Amino acid sequence: MAKVKVRLYGVVRLKTGMSAFEAEAETLDGLKKQIPGVTPKEAKDLIVLVNGEKAGRRCQLKPGDEVVLMSPAGGG
Amino acid sequence: MATTYGGYMGKVLKIDLTAKEVSEYPFSDKERELFIGGKMMAAKILGDHLKGTEKAFSEENMLVITTGPLTGTGAPSASRFNISTLSPQTGYITSSNCGGHFGYYLKKAGLDGLILTGQCDTPTWIEIQNEKVTFHHADDLWGLKTSETQAALDDRLRMKNGRVRKNGKICIGPAGENRVLYASIVSNERGSGRGGTGAVMGWMNLKAVCVGGNKEIPVYDKEKMVKHTQKWFRYLRRHPLTGEQLPKLGTAGLVSSMQMKHILSTKNYSSGQYDEFEKVSGERLAEAYQIVNKGCLTCPIRCARTVEVAGKQVKGPELETLVLLGGGILNNDLEAVLRWNYELDELGMDTISAANTLSYAMEANEEGLWDNGLRFSETEGISRLFEDIAYRRGIGDELAQGSRRLSEKYGGKEFAIHAKGMELAAYEPRKAAGLGLGYAVSNRGGCHLNGGYLVILEGLGLSVNQTTYHGKADLTMMFQNLMEMISATGQCLFTSYAFFPSPLMRHPNAWYTRLVNAALPYCGFAVRLMNKYPELLKLHLPVFHHTKGFEYATGMKMSFGHYMRCGERGYNLEREINRRFGVSADKDILPARLVKTLQDSEDPRSKVPLEKLKKVYYHARGWDRNGLPTEKLLKKLQLEQI
Numbered sequence: 001m002a003k004v005k006v007r008l009y010g011v012v013r014l015k016t017g018m019s020a021f022e023a024e025a026e027t028l029d030g031l032k033k034q035i036p037g038v039t040p041k042e043a044k045d046l047i048v049l050v051n052g053e054k055a056g057r058r059c060q061l062k063p064g065d066e067v068v069l070m071s072p073a074g075g076g
Numbered sequence: 077m078a079t080t081y082g083g084y085m086g087k088v089l090k091i092d093l094t095a096k097e098v099s100e101y102p103f104s105d106k107e108r109e110l111f112i113g114g115k116m117m118a119a120k121i122l123g124d125h126l127k128g129t130e131k132a133f134s135e136e137n138m139l140v141i142t143t144g145p146l147t148g149t150g151a152p153s154a155s156r157f158n159i160s161t162l163s164p165q166t167g168y169i170t171s172s173n174c175g176g177h178f179g180y181y182l183k184k185a186g187l188d189g190l191i192l193t194g195q196c197d198t199p200t201w202i203e204i205q206n207e208k209v210t211f212h213h214a215d216d217l218w219g220l221k222t223s224e225t226q227a228a229l230d231d232r233l234r235m236k237n238g239r240v241r242k243n244g245k246i247c248i249g250p251a252g253e254n255r256v257l258y259a260s261i262v263s264n265e266r267g268s269g270r271g272g273t274g275a276v277m278g279w280m281n282l283k284a285v286c287v288g289g290n291k292e293i294p295v296y297d298k299e300k301m302v303k304h305t306q307k308w309f310r311y312l313r314r315h316p317l318t319g320e321q322l323p324k325l326g327t328a329g330l331v332s333s334m335q336m337k338h339i340l341s342t343k344n345y346s347s348g349q350y351d352e353f354e355k356v357s358g359e360r361l362a363e364a365y366q367i368v369n370k371g372c373l374t375c376p377i378r379c380a381r382t383v384e385v386a387g388k389q390v391k392g393p394e395l396e397t398l399v400l401l402g403g404g405i406l407n408n409d410l411e412a413v414l415r416w417n418y419e420l421d422e423l424g425m426d427t428i429s430a431a432n433t434l435s436y437a438m439e440a441n442e443e444g445l446w447d448n449g450l451r452f453s454e455t456e457g458i459s460r461l462f463e464d465i466a467y468r469r470g471i472g473d474e475l476a477q478g479s480r481r482l483s484e485k486y487g488g489k490e491f492a493i494h495a496k497g498m499e500l501a502a503y504e505p506r507k508a509a510g511l512g513l514g515y516a517v518s519n520r521g522g523c524h525l526n527g528g529y530l531v532i533l534e535g536l537g538l539s540v541n542q543t544t545y546h547g548k549a550d551l552t553m554m555f556q557n558l559m560e561m562i563s564a565t566g567q568c569l570f571t572s573y574a575f576f577p578s579p580l581m582r583h584p585n586a587w588y589t590r591l592v593n594a595a596l597p598y599c600g601f602a603v604r605l606m607n608k609y610p611e612l613l614k615l616h617l618p619v620f621h622h623t624k625g626f627e628y629a630t631g632m633k634m635s636f637g638h639y640m641r642c643g644e645r646g647y648n649l650e651r652e653i654n655r656r657f658g659v660s661a662d663k664d665i666l667p668a669r670l671v672k673t674l675q676d677s678e679d680p681r682s683k684v685p686l687e688k689l690k691k692v693y694y695h696a697r698g699w700d701r702n703g704l705p706t707e708k709l710l711k712k713l714q715l716e717q718i
Contacts, residue, residue, distance in 0.1 A: 009332035074537025
């Protein structure tokens with residue numbers, strides 16, 4: 001298990017009421033199950049960046065990684 | 077001229093401010109079929125008068141205020157009106173779209189549009205009640221800020237029973253009075269911000285226009301319109317962009333996405349990321365300052381924010397202001413941005429151009445080109461500086477000219493971030509090639525919306541390859557035409573986002589969304605085919621409610637193909653008018669920073685491949701190599717008489 005820092009942006013941040021939290025997970029799929037107040041179905045639609053790079057669901061996490069979870073956003 | 081179509085009031089008034097004369101301006105049903113309303117109707121009127129020798133501050137210029145046929149019909153987000161004129165900033169035609177109530181009340185007064193020409197001999201405000209025009213002295217209003225002006229006008233429109241007669245207002249603040257080149261016209265808390273329309277109104281000595289009345293706005297098929305509108309509202313409320321993100325976070329919600337995609341303009345567009353973006357983000361705004369969100373008449377999206385600043389409830393900043401007065405000048409103090417946003421609205425000034433002119437001045441000072449005392453991240457005294465701009469005092473008098481003119485005087489053209497003299501919006505285009513093209517070719521100058529807003533495909537919505545040039549020119553043309561027409565009908569451009577089916581926006585990781593992202597750059601030929609043969613699309617798209625809504629409101633036939641053809645006509649009409657003022661390919665340019673300097677030194681594609689994109693774009697549009705519409709194209713678009 002890797003201990004990672006998770007930052008939340010967009011509507012998901014308002015929904016959880018949290019801007020960041022720490023979690024332990026091996027993969028992104030595992031991490032997505034730990035977002036408070038967000039169902040797995042909703043978590044599936046979050047955009048994920050690991051250390052600033054777009055990452056797929058099977059991405060293996062390493063200790064100290066910074067994960068960004070963001071709701072889809074567009075139009076301004 | 078009276079009309080047989082629904083949605084229109086059938087009358088446009090021309091007011092000669094010099095002679096204080098009012099006359100009806102002829103606008104026929106044939107012209108309505110071709111030029112619809114809003115910015116297209118205004119372009120037709122300007123195109124019939126401007127020869128290419130006029131100046132913005134002259135008797136020959138006009139301020140043309142128009143509504144669209146959907147304005148006030150109950151269609152969603154359809155309270156818009158448009159102001160077009162010859163821009164003092166660019167010297168070309170500009171069109172500036174505004175929400176609020178004014179458009180609705182202009183139609184209640186019995187008018188589709190107003191044409192203002194000439195110059196009042198003393199400060200004046202105009203009252204229009206059911207087509208009747210009254211001129212009033214405005215000496216005591218001159219000098220007032222925009223909210224003070226509107227409150228004073230409400231007092232004058234108070235009836236015997238103490239209630240204020242229902243009305244819509246537009247007015248200018250001190251910036252317009254003093255002809256700051258990027259002065260805005262304000263309506264309630266909304267602004268016709270871009271292009272310097274407020275400076276033209278200031279030159280006219282016209283402080284405000286109030287309109288009202290009790291005319292009925294006709295709808296061709298009321299029953300069908302009501303049913304369709306209900307369906308349309310439901311669709312917008314269910315869509316992830318118009319039903320969730322914009323109502324919850326407003327446009328400010330894009331700051332974080334822009335940071336992740338490297339398109340967040342920072343330090344005068346020298347970078348696409350700001351280390352302290354979180355402190356000036358939409359999330360922070362919602363968590364710490366937002367009281368409630370607000371919307372225009374009949375708008376289900378409700379994208380505006382009300383925030384509290386120093387105990388006062390005021391309109392919150394849009395994304396552009398947040399970014400350009402945040403990371404744009406290396407400022408991480410959100411409360412300062414809220415305050416400046418309010419102050420700029422009160423003074424009646426475009427926040428985008430004001431912010432970009434400021435960041436240019438800061439860089440020019442740091443580069444030793446202009447000793448003005450302004451530095452990035454030093455924000456003390458900026459409120460005072462904005463006042464100095466509005467009242468043309470000291471250094472403010474120079475800043476009132478905008479970044480293009482300053483760079484011509486002091487140097488630093490490579491980092492004066494404008495196109496055709498108008499400053500760019502908050503999206504850094506080196507990682508959004510299509511938007512870069514849009515900024516350069518846009519008829520009104522550095523505008524993201526008139527430029528086609530391709531960034532919605534390039535990371536803010538879909539995730540098409542941001543730096544590829546493939547397909548971007550054709551898609552830019554398509555979205556420019558689409559938005560041109562939506563604007564002309566009197567609707568908010570945000571309704572265009574529903575053009576993207578909900579699943580694509582809601583499920584960014586789904587296989588079909590990834591497929592669309594990968595395929596779109598290779599769909600240019602299909603877009604071009606559709607543009608060439610719109611009759612192939614004689615249908616209504618299920619995700620695009622605009623065409624049926626237009627038919628029910630007006631009684632005019634309107635397929636999707638026809639809708640796009642009308643948008644194309646409008647875009648080419650403005651280009652054709654600008655040709656008279658010298659626009660051609662050599663004016664479709666961006667500053668060297670964006671086309672020559674890499675945003676990321678390790679990514680050779682992180683700059684706008686402008687020349688390559690322009691070549692494809694001109695070809696797609698049917699323009700010649702010099703970027704001008706051909707005679708054949710003008711004939712096809714029925715613009716040969718223009």
